[in-house]
Amino acid sequence: MSEHAGQPTKSSGGHDAGERVQASFARQGLMRLLGAEVVEVGEGTCVVEVPFAEGITQQESYFHGAVTGAIADTAGGYAAMTLAPPDREVLTVEYKVNFLAPAHGEKLVARGEVVTAGRRLFVCRAEVSVVEGRDERVCAATLQTISLSPARAPDRKPGT
Amino acid sequence: MSEHAGQPTKSSGGHDAGERVQASFARQGLMRLLGAEVVEVGEGTCVVEVPFAEGITQQESYFHGAVTGAIADTAGGYAAMTLAPPDREVLTVEYKVNFLAPAHGEKLVARGEVVTAGRRLFVCRAEVSVVEGRDERVCAATLQTISLSPARAPDRKPGT
Amino acid sequence: MSEHAGQPTKSSGGHDAGERVQASFARQGLMRLLGAEVVEVGEGTCVVEVPFAEGITQQESYFHGAVTGAIADTAGGYAAMTLAPPDREVLTVEYKVNFLAPAHGEKLVARGEVVTAGRRLFVCRAEVSVVEGRDERVCAATLQTISLSPARAPDRKPGT
Amino acid sequence: MSEHAGQPTKSSGGHDAGERVQASFARQGLMRLLGAEVVEVGEGTCVVEVPFAEGITQQESYFHGAVTGAIADTAGGYAAMTLAPPDREVLTVEYKVNFLAPAHGEKLVARGEVVTAGRRLFVCRAEVSVVEGRDERVCAATLQTISLSPARAPDRKPGT
Numbered sequence: 001m002s003e004h005a006g007q008p009t010k011s012s013g014g015h016d017a018g019e020r021v022q023a024s025f026a027r028q029g030l031m032r033l034l035g036a037e038v039v040e041v042g043e044g045t046c047v048v049e050v051p052f053a054e055g056i057t058q059q060e061s062y063f064h065g066a067v068t069g070a071i072a073d074t075a076g077g078y079a080a081m082t083l084a085p086p087d088r089e090v091l092t093v094e095y096k097v098n099f100l101a102p103a104h105g106e107k108l109v110a111r112g113e114v115v116t117a118g119r120r121l122f123v124c125r126a127e128v129s130v131v132e133g134r135d136e137r138v139c140a141a142t143l144q145t146i147s148l149s150p151a152r153a154p155d156r157k158p159g160t
Numbered sequence: 161m162s163e164h165a166g167q168p169t170k171s172s173g174g175h176d177a178g179e180r181v182q183a184s185f186a187r188q189g190l191m192r193l194l195g196a197e198v199v200e201v202g203e204g205t206c207v208v209e210v211p212f213a214e215g216i217t218q219q220e221s222y223f224h225g226a227v228t229g230a231i232a233d234t235a236g237g238y239a240a241m242t243l244a245p246p247d248r249e250v251l252t253v254e255y256k257v258n259f260l261a262p263a264h265g266e267k268l269v270a271r272g273e274v275v276t277a278g279r280r281l282f283v284c285r286a287e288v289s290v291v292e293g294r295d296e297r298v299c300a301a302t303l304q305t306i307s308l309s310p311a312r313a314p315d316r317k318p319g320t
Numbered sequence: 321m322s323e324h325a326g327q328p329t330k331s332s333g334g335h336d337a338g339e340r341v342q343a344s345f346a347r348q349g350l351m352r353l354l355g356a357e358v359v360e361v362g363e364g365t366c367v368v369e370v371p372f373a374e375g376i377t378q379q380e381s382y383f384h385g386a387v388t389g390a391i392a393d394t395a396g397g398y399a400a401m402t403l404a405p406p407d408r409e410v411l412t413v414e415y416k417v418n419f420l421a422p423a424h425g426e427k428l429v430a431r432g433e434v435v436t437a438g439r440r441l442f443v444c445r446a447e448v449s450v451v452e453g454r455d456e457r458v459c460a461a462t463l464q465t466i467s468l469s470p471a472r473a474p475d476r477k478p479g480t
Numbered sequence: 481m482s483e484h485a486g487q488p489t490k491s492s493g494g495h496d497a498g499e500r501v502q503a504s505f506a507r508q509g510l511m512r513l514l515g516a517e518v519v520e521v522g523e524g525t526c527v528v529e530v531p532f533a534e535g536i537t538q539q540e541s542y543f544h545g546a547v548t549g550a551i552a553d554t555a556g557g558y559a560a561m562t563l564a565p566p567d568r569e570v571l572t573v574e575y576k577v578n579f580l581a582p583a584h585g586e587k588l589v590a591r592g593e594v595v596t597a598g599r600r601l602f603v604c605r606a607e608v609s610v611v612e613g614r615d616e617r618v619c620a621a622t623l624q625t626i627s628l629s630p631a632r633a634p635d636r637k638p639g640t
Contacts, residue, residue: 028224029216030216032215033193033215033216055193056189056190057189064189064190065230066226066227067190069229069230069233070224070229070230073225073229092259093258093259093601093625094257094259094603094625095256096255096256096416096463096576097255098253098435098463098465099253100435100436100443101436115420115461116420120627121573123418123420123461138436141435141443141445143416143418143445143462143463145625147600253413253441254465256416258595258603258623260595260596261596275578275580275618276580276581276618280467281413283414283580283621285623298595301595301605301623302623303605303622305414307440307441349534349535349536349544350535350536350547352535353536375509375510375513376513377509384550385553385572386510386546386554387546389546389549389550390545390546390550393549411579413578414576414577414578416575416577417574417575418573418574419571419572419573419574
């Protein structure tokens with residue numbers, strides 16, 4: 001399983017989904033490495049952006065497909081988290097991504113949304129666009145299965 | 161499209177597929193950022209590894225799913241390149257990845273192979289394992305469609 | 321490859337996409353066996369329906385997942401055909417289907433649409449709903465890759 | 481969800497997985513309509529065949545892609561059933577199918593196998609071959625997610 005959340009935020013002082021998403025996102029080292037940000041969280045939706053940077057492109061300033069896939073997966077997973085009970089872990093079971101156009105531009109924007117929310121499984125989709133000046137074009141689409149699991153007991157020593 | 165190669169290596173001094181794969185891989189900024197390496201190239205196969213590092217994991221030392229997806233896509237794409245004519249670009253049209261187990265360990269290993277090689281489309285698959293001490297377990301599986309395109313003319317000024 | 325069209329209708333008397341779709345559909349034995357019909361063809365869209373029948377369900381009057389998958393694939397493929405040059409074959413390279421809810425009702429409706437239309441590859445998606453009385457609920461979603469190929473020369477003897 | 485089993489066989493007189501698979505398969509109207517048969521059941525494996533017939537092909541005697549998808553899904557799902565507890569329902573969450581070659585021949589053979597067996601989710605794959613005389617060639621590959629659910633109470637009137 002690919003985790004979006006690890007151990008979920010114990011929502012001390014608020015069940016707000018946006019807070020949970022941001023707190024979980026902040027713990028993801030890779031998202032920091034890529035320079036990705038959650039820019040919008042709604043009910044069943046999440047938008048993730050990543051600006052252009054040398055390290056995450058290929059030659060010729062194209063965003064790498066793995067970055068596209070990563071933020072699409074993330075946007076879909078956090079869209080699911082907004083509708084999941086706070087004590088559940090949100091894990092990606094699988095996803096499929098189609099690359100639709102070369103991702104050349106200043107910024108990638110992944111818009112994730114929940115298609116159906118079941119008791120144990122969610123299906124989400126995301127569309128990724130690349131922004132170049134005033135131009136925005138869709139460059140990838142995903143369809144994704146998310147699993148909700150009971151949160152694992154945190155693996156920590158007593159007293160910490 | 162997600163590119164593995166951009167403009168293909170003009171195979172100066174050898175049509176060797178392994179060289180082409182390594183040359184193309186070396187130009188991929190993201191693979192460097194992740195610390196990934198091509199460790200084996202065969203006829204229709206490619207093995208990519210990435211060692212554990214803080215920046216590419218989640219909390220609790222799990223490899224991030226995006227890293228798993230990235231090296232699986234890469235291993236499959238370069239497996240295709242070994243069977244493609246040298247003047248063709250190798251692009252990922254789409255892939256599906258199933259996450260099978262938490263990726264906890266010292267090293268991820270993606271083994272890609274060509275399932276069928278058509279004139280314009282290849283289908284590849286990859287299996288990703290996580291290595292921890294002497295233990296190795298499969299943590300992801302992909303099924304992938306690759307397109308072979310005529311190489312685009314390099315977009316550069318004369319004399320450069 | 322999975323074909324939607326076999327050798328394409330030579331559009332005798334009109335390049336109309338709707339006619340081409342209906343002519344191709346009429347040649348598909350399986351669609352007849354399932355009782356499926358193309359009920360709407362637009363520019364980049366196609367709607368396929370199949371009414372309830374004993375032979376295509378499971379016990380308890382659920383439509384079989386294979387029927388759901390079949391009409392989703394078909395709706396997406398013919399949506400592609402409406403935007404394809406008339407001399408091209410429309411083949412399904414691959415698709416992914418997520419089953420979202422039990423398909424219990426009188427009728428399945430698959431709505432296919434083109435997401436992006438390339439020179440050689442189209443990406444399409446379809447949503448399948450099940451209709452029961454006045455109720456309609458989404459029961460499946462697909463994401464699909466379609467290939468456009470030059471029509472193969474018909475395999476026939478000279479003089480026929 | 482796409483069901484392989486509906487309400488599972490209550491294993492009257494034997495927990496044998498092969499019996500459960502055959503009993504479940506026998507209740508599937510569509511498999512009868514297609515002329516499909518389970519020809520082999522192992523531990524974590526299942527082979528489904530379907531002979532050539534006019535109604536399930538396209539023009540030119542190609543097997544229809546939906547038939548290919550249907551028996552691949554079925555072979556994978558029943559492979560899962562062989563490793564599932566007898567009181568669990570086996571449902572297809574989703575699958576992806578790649579069509580690798582035209583399916584022209586006398587018989588389609590789908591070989592399904594379990595890749596990983598979790599507590600609630602299985603991942604399976606299947607390969608479909610087409611047999612023509614002594615020739616057998618792979619024509620499709622699938623990767624599939626299966627869910628194990630507690631069996632639903634049968635919906636029946638008292639006294640029946």
